[in-house]
Amino acid sequence: MSDQGSSTSTSQTDGDFEGELDEEVESEEGVKEKGRDSPTPSLSNFSASLRAVIRIKQKYQAMKKRRQEMVLGLGAGALVGAPGRTSPKIFTFDGLTPSAFPTLSSIQQKKKKRRRKRVLFPTGGGRKAMPRQERSRATYCLYLLLAILFLQVYNAIENLxxxxxxxxxxxxxxxxxxxxxxxxxxxxxxxxxxxxxxxxxxxxxxxxxxxxxxxxxxxxxxxxxxxxxxxxxxxxxxxxxxxxxxxxxxxxxxxxxxxxxxxxxxxxxxxxxxxxxxxxxxxxxxxxxxxxxxxxxxxxxxxxxxxxxxxxxxxxxxxxxxxxxxxxxxxxxxxxxxxxxxxxxxSNLLKELTPILRNTLEKLHxxxxxxxILPLSLLEKRHVMECFLDEMTREGFYPDHTNIERLAGEIDYYPGAEGREYSQTGCKQVVAKVNLL
Missing domain, CATH: 3.40.50.12190 (Rossmann fold)
Known part of the structure; x- marks a missing residue:
């Protein structure tokens, strides 16, 4: 909107200036024609024409100066609170300071920054190679430490x-x-x-x-x-x-x-x-x-x-x-x-008897x-028969099952064991009875 307004005002100013200039020219032409019509031009007519030309020139310069001031005033007013022009009509170097122009050092710094940001890849056709990440040396030290620890633990287990x-x-x-x-x-x-x-x-x-x-x-x-x-x-x-x-x-x-x-x-x-x-x-x-x-x-x-x-x-x-x-x-x-x-x-015997036995033994000493404490259980009749079999084999007797059962029957057992025969003397009498054979 500001650009359109400024262009419209400029065109109007140019139109006024051209109209005034045409009027002056026409008036001067009228004066000339009058002089031509007169049969004998005089010195006063020539001086009047010269004055008119000088006046037209002065007025032209004044109007040109006024037009430039109006253009500059309109341009400054349009910049306040309005977006800048995309394609300005008039380009001047007025208002620019030397600091506004980029120096050689700033241009070089910008070029260096651009070069640093750029990542170059091989130009040949193929897959782009990604930058390679180097492993830290501490990783290899950690692997070595774990290997040493494993060997020590393994050696300790082997020693056990x-x-x-x-x-x-x-x-x-x-x-x-x-x-x-x-x-x-x-x-x-x-x-x-x-x-x-x-x-x-x-x-x-x-x-x-x-x-x-x-x-x-x-x-x-x-x-x-x-x-x-x-x-x-x-x-x-x-x-x-x-x-x-x-x-x-x-x-x-x-x-x-x-x-x-x-x-x-x-x-x-x-x-x-x-x-x-x-x-x-x-x-x-x-x-x-x-x-x-x-x-x-x-x-x-x-x-x-x-x-x-x-x-x-x-x-x-x-x-x-x-x-x-x-x-x-x-x-x-x-x-x-x-x-x-x-x-x-x-395990049942140990669980039930250990507290009783410990209480009794701690009173003694x-x-x-x-x-x-580990309690030993009573021996059953089948265990006594195994004792007879082992002892007879050691002494060189034939392990007759009937004879072994007869010898085991001569041992005293606890009554009232409800289907189980627990020996009162265990295998203590086995050796004496085998020696009597």
Whole structure:
């Protein structure tokens, strides 16, 4: 709208100027014609024509100047509050300052910026190659660290396996399953304790296991098998079988026996530390151990000794609490399913009898507060027959099933077991009866 208004005003000004100029020219032409019509032109007519030409020129210059001022005024008014022209009619350098013109340095900077923004790709026909990202060196260091950590963990696991293989627990498991009858649950529990403890050489406490059961259920037999196996894997000098009635029969010598036992255990522990092995101490017939001996063992087990005293295994065999075991099995014989496995029966027995046995044993001596208690169950008639079969095979007798059943029938059994025949003496009389054949 401003452009149209400015152009209209300019055209009007040009029209007025042309009209005035035409009037002046016509008047001058009239004067000339009058002079021509007159027969004799005079000096006054020539001077009048000259004055008219000068006046026309002056007026033309004044009108031209006025027109330029009007155009500049209209252009300045149109720029205020109105959009600029796309194609201006008049171009002048008025109002422009030297700072408005771009310098050479600014032009060079703009060219550099444009060059930096541009990404050049190969001109040949094909796929454009994207810029390649370089991997940080820290990534390779991280991969190396993870590889070293994996090797260390793998080596530690291999060392644990080697430590367990040194004691041949698989061979011990096979031997106990073959030689011990009717105590599969207790054997599994004992092997579980040994495997967990022997899987490493560093411990925060010694392993103390206490086996309890009635007479003839296989406690001493189990102790002899364990002693023989450990003698074959760690050596004769690192296994101790201590029979109280044999090593210290007199109660008057109990204090001296306790001191001798403590010094002997210290020597074995130091020797085992030098050889990096774990010694085994088996105490059979623990129900006959004197108080002085129990106190000395309690000091070795419960007190914070040096590291070599923590890498030891103590096994106690006794018939303490056998009354609770017998009573529990006779009263719950009907609830024991024939389809239940030996491990399942022993887990139930362990769950129900452990609190009762621990309460009874802790009243006798605080040594049993540091022990893991494993009860041994009563032997049934089929277990006694297995004992006869094994003993007759060892002595060279023909394993006649009729003869074995007759010998097993001569054993005394608990009455009122509701379909189960629990032996009162276990397999204790098997050897004597086989010797009579």
């Amino acid at each position: 396996d080697d430590h367990v293989l040194r004691y041949d627990l698989e061979g011990l498991d096979k031997m106990l399953r073959r030689e011990v009858f009717g105590q599969q649950g207790a054997v599994d529990g004992l092997l579980s304790h040994l495997k967990d403890y022997l899987s490493t050489y560093v411990h925060n406490k010694p392993l103390v296991v206490s086996l309890h059961g009635p007479s003839g259920v296989g406690k001493s037999h189990l102790g002899r098998l364990l002693a023989g196996h450990f003698r074959s894997v760690v050596g004769e000098t690192l296994v101790l079988q201590y029979y109280v009635l044999h090593h210290c029969p007199q109660e008057a010598n109990a204090l001296e026996c306790a001191r001798n036992l403590s010094s002997h255990i210290s020597e074995m522990v130091e020797r085992a530390e030098e050889e990096e092995k774990i010694p085994l101490f088996i105490f059979d017939e623990a129900e006959h151990m004197h108080k002085e001996i129990l106190d000395e063992l309690w000091q070795l087990v419960a007190s914070k000794q040096s590291n070599e005293y923590l890498n030891t295994i103590y096994l106690f065999l006794s018939n303490l609490g056998h009354g609770h075991i017998t009573k529990h099995m006779l009263h719950n014989s009907s609830s024991i399913s024939m389809a239940m496995t030996a491990s399942g029966r022993h 605080p040594l049993w507060t540091e022990a893991d």
